[in-house]
Amino acid sequence: MAEIPVEKKSSLAWLWVLLGLILAALILWWLLSGDDEPEAADVAGEQAVAGSTIDQPAAAGAGALTSIDSVEEANQRALERIRNDPDATPRVYFVFDSAELTSGAQAVLDAMIESRTDVGTEGVTLTGFADRVGTQPYNQQLSEQRAEQVRQYLAGKGIGADQIEVEAEGETPPLVETGDGVREPLNRRVRIEMGDSE
Numbered sequence: 001m002a003e004i005p006v007e008k009k010s011s012l013a014w015l016w017v018l019l020g021l022i023l024a025a026l027i028l029w030w031l032l033s034g035d036d037e038p039e040a041a042d043v044a045g046e047q048a049v050a051g052s053t054i055d056q057p058a059a060a061g062a063g064a065l066t067s068i069d070s071v072e073e074a075n076q077r078a079l080e081r082i083r084n085d086p087d088a089t090p091r092v093y094f095v096f097d098s099a100e101l102t103s104g105a106q107a108v109l110d111a112m113i114e115s116r117t118d119v120g121t122e123g124v125t126l127t128g129f130a131d132r133v134g135t136q137p138y139n140q141q142l143s144e145q146r147a148e149q150v151r152q153y154l155a156g157k158g159i160g161a162d163q164i165e166v167e168a169e170g171e172t173p174p175l176v177e178t179g180d181g182v183r184e185p186l187n188r189r190v191r192i193e194m195g196d197s198e
Helices: 008-036 044-052 071-084 103-115 136-156
Strands: 091-093 124-128 166-170 189-194
Touching: 071 091, 071 103, 091 103, 103 136, 124 136, 136 166, 136 189
Parallel strands: 124 166
Antiparallel strands: 091 189, 124 189
């Protein structure tokens, strides 16, 4: 059996090392670029999900809900949805790692109060959610803080605190399916449901 010259063995080893480094760099780039440059929203998918009464994960394939560029854009679309269809399930969206209501989220809540006469009489259920960055216990707590912030805002607008129920779901169910550790503005939300809160 003929032996392979030493030079060829070492050049093949360097080739494998180089391919491994390239693969590691691509994986690192893919993980980091997902946070900085989310895909453009699929408007048809967002409208399909927005009209539902509960949050459900987006289905894969045509019309699936995808990421959007910012929380401001998410709240702007939620505001337009409420103005176009007052019976749509309102949602407000939050900045990463925050339970503070943005001016856009406040505008959605104000439009909801203005367009829905049953807000203070029928009861309200607020359900908070988080994206998949951070631990599950932390995200559970953050989703509760988000729902509580909405409760305080609505109570400040004259809706009786006894008419508002607060729930926290943490990371599930997401509006946009993501891997663990991925920032997603559409998953950082509070869903507002009207009706008997018991």
